[in-house]
Each structure stands twice: as structure tokens, then as C-alpha cells.
Amino acid sequence: MGDNADRPLRRLPLHALHAARGARMAEFAGWSMPIRYEEGVMAEHLHTRAAASLFDVSHMAQILLRSGRGVARAALALEACTPADLVGLPEGRQRYALLTDDAGGIRDDVMVSHLGDALLVVANAANREAVLAHLRDALPAVTVEEIADRALLALQGPRSEEVLSSLLPEVAAMRFMDAARLRWAGGEIWVSRSGYSGEDGFEISVPAALAERLAEALLDQGGVKPAGLGARDSLRLEAGLCLHGQDIDRTTTPVEAGLAWSIGRARRIGGERAGGFPGADRILTELEVGPRRRRVGLRPEGRQPMRAGTEVMGPDGRVGLVTSGGFSPSLAAPISMAYVDARWAEPGTRLAGEVRGRPLAAEVVALPFLPPSFKR
């Protein structure tokens, strides 16, 4: 990771818990992260889909935005950085937002929660410094506060509500993309009903001093096991979710990435606050005329994974590139995401990936690979 290479790895607030539970640790975005526990990625993945898993995602950046003139001012200001409709985000709700650049590329993808007196922005760990610098530069009238004394836990899977509501009964009433501030053990917990697995679940921001107690209380519940970044990656791939730096970055636009649903109606041509975000010319044009290439799902034939970096070939040569690929534990088959020329992006199109010098047949499929099971 370039400029991080010489820095010591940052340690999670739950480092001791991971060690005690036999986690295999590795570097990710400058942090020492649990990649998997004793049972391994496959078992952790399937357990998440069948019951519930606890992920430590405290490496992600938690940023509070405030304005002396009220949170609505902060929301309006932030719209200068994203095509999302944040003015229309009610208190107690969360929204997915892309931070775009002047060329229409994606600086980062973030979750924005309206917590009443502030907006909570959760950004990718690898983009922490860049996003903080960008927000401070672009939003001079907004207070940008990096939260360093909180852990972030993700409880994901169909039993998440049952498990978390035993500690925080209020969460049972939350719906997908609700956000709430709750009290637990004398501290303030910020909970959203969302995640990165395609399952029902919660993301839980907890004061670092309470994090171990909360994690142990959750892991003490029947059916909950810890899961690492390995399973997090295979779960999000099955759910068709992008990883910034891999499936989306400053060379891909929101429309190419199939993320146009995150562009608010109010921000589109004819909307109340049309445009006014970086790259609006290109992005709004692509919305009208269609992009040159599209992010698609690929199902390779056989069992061999078609990983990131694999060239995608049509009958007359190269038509695209795989950005994420691996083996789907739920489907027991390889799955990939790729950008392909828009002419080859229809589900059912037969393409091939160049794997170790040999063409491997693959079919374009709609994303996600598995239907999500959110509580709407």
C-alpha cells in the first residue's frame, strides 16, 4: 500500500479477542486484520448465510459532519461531493453515496447516516486519509471530525435481529437502512440495519472501551460465530457489492458500475437540485445515453475461479476485465464481476476469460448472484 509500507500496522480495539479466538491475521489497508478463524472462510461464509456472524470492521473510517447552522446545512454541503440525495435523507435513515471526482470517477463509496445532530460517514479504510482531506477541503463550512475512539462491528445473517435485540430491544423495530442512537452499558451505540453481505444485519459503532464487552456478549449468544475478512469478501461478491479500489475507483463512473440507483432523483436532469456534484456532466450524460462499458456478473464454466485481472474475450478479441473473482461457497461454483463493453453486457452472453493462457468459457449473468434477504 505504498506510503503505508514503512508504518507499523494499526491494531484493532479487539486485537486480543481475535488472537484468543485463533484468528489468522494479515495486513489490510495498514491494519492488522482477522482474515479467518479456526473453521476457515468456507465455514464462516456458510454460517453467516445460515445463522449470524460477527465481523470486526473497525478499520473503516468513521467521520462525523456537523454544521453550526444545523445538520441540514451539512447535508446540503455534502451534496457538492456526491450525486446522492442527502438533503432528502430523514433523521434515523442511512443512504449509500458515491464521492465522485471531476472526471466522473469514484473517489470512494460511503454510507451516510443522519444521526440527528450530525451525519455519520463511514468510508473505506484504504481511503481514510484521502476522504478526510477531500471533505475538509471541499466543505470549509462543515466540521469534519474523524472518530478514533470507536470500534465498528458488523453482525450479519438471518439470526442477527434475534441476537442483537436480546441486548438492544429497540433494534427489532428497525428496517433496512434505518439508523439509530441507542444506550448500552452506559455508552452510546450507533446502529444501522445494513451491511456488506447481502443478508439482514446490523453495523454497530461502539465506544472502543465497550467494544470487547459488546463483542463477547454477542458471541455468547447461541448461533453467533466470529468471521474474518475472507468471508466478508466472498459474501459481498455473491451479493454483487463493489469493493472500492477493485471494482470501482477513479477510472470507473457510477453509471458504468451499475450504481446509478444511488443518484437521487433530485440530482438528475430536471430534478430540484440537478447536477452540482463533481463529474456531473459526464455522469448525467451517461445516464441518458448509456455508458461505454458496464459492470456485469460472470459465471465461469467448471470449478476454476476467474480472478481479478483476468482478461475477458469475445469472439473478436478483448472486451473487458475481471475486477473481482473467486469461488462462491453458497453456489459451490466460481463467480466473477467484470467490466465489459456495453455490447457484450446482456445476461446470457457467452464470453471467455483468459486464465493461465487458456480460454475459460463464462456466461454474463445479472447481479447479484444470490437474491438479498433484507428486512424492508
Next chain:
Amino acid sequence: MKFTEDHEWLRPEGDNIIVVGITEHAAKELGDIVFVQLPEAEAMVAQGDEVVVIESVKAASDILAPVDGEIVEVNAALADNPGLVNEDPLGGGWFFKIRVDDLAVLDSFMDEDEYQEMIA
């Protein structure tokens, strides 16, 4: 049985044939194996050639030919059940059998005590 620094085990099986697989330690490190690409039977390989590709959920790894020789048989069961490498790495999870000129090539590899010391 002998061992390589790349965590392969080599078991002589008479008639100048050596069975090759990976150790329990290696299988555990790789994690859940989901695909194994084996060489063609009758292929002539040289020591250091990439002969097997192992794909786990997370990553791909190459297995190199430990010695010069001719591949005489590959473990067809791995095509449908690559998880055998995790379940039974020293038995049902073997990769291939290779015919060498002289089983004395095995003398240069580690014995079990030396291998256990290396991974300790």
C-alpha cells in the same frame, strides 16, 4: 516419506514411482481448496516446472515438480472433490505419481523430523 521446502510430501511406491501431495500443514495454510488443476498423464516434467494449480477460496497457488520425470497417473477424484486435499492430504488428497530414473533422488529431501523442525 520425504518432504520438500515447498511443503510437498514424496512417497516412493516401487518401480521408480513417487507419489506426490501436499502436507497437512500446507493444506491448513491454504484453507478451503475449491479447485485443483493437475498435469496431463504421460507428460514429461522437469524439477521446478509448475505442474499443479491449487485454488482456495481466497487465492491461487502453484505446486512445482519436485523432481524430473514422467507423470504416470493423476488423482482424478480431485476434479469432483478438491476438498479431499483438506480432508486427507496424506492419503486420498494425493496429486500425481511421477516415474523417475532412480529413487535415489529422494535422498536430497528432508525426512519427517527435519520437515517438522522447519515448520515449527
